[in-house]
Amino acid sequence: xxxxxxxxxxxxxxxxxxxxxxxxxxxxxxxxxxxxxxxxxxxxxxxxxxxxxxxxxxxxxxxxxxxxxxxxxxxxxxxxxxxxxxxxxxxxxxxxx
Numbered sequence: 001x002x003x004x005x006x007x008x009x010x011x012x013x014x015x016x017x018x019x020x021x022x023x024x025x026x027x028x029x030x031x032x033x034x035x036x037x038x039x040x041x042x043x044x045x046x047x048x049x050x051x052x053x054x055x056x057x058x059x060x061x062x063x064x065x066x067x068x069x070x071x072x073x074x075x076x077x078x079x080x081x082x083x084x085x086x087x088x089x090x091x092x093x094x095x096x097x
Contacts, residue, residue: 027072034079035069041086055085 016022042052053063058081065071066082076090083090 024072028070031072031074032069034074035067038082038086039067041088045086047086052082052085056081 013022016025042049047055049060049063049067053060056063058078062078063082066074066078076092080090
């Protein structure tokens, strides 16, 4: 019979929390997913960045910030405009930590 190994230590979230970077890492991960989803929807619809910016009634540089995975300064209003421009809606929910 094979011996099962037990996990020793804590979770990654515990480690990141102890290091004081959990919130920053979580925010970057969320932004990375959002940027990827927007880019994929644009690709599926054959939209260029210029066309997407025009649909959003914003500048191309603002769209570049929205699609930048590392820029976590995203407003709900901007996200909502991007989603609407692609025919989507934004759904945000809180979860127990």
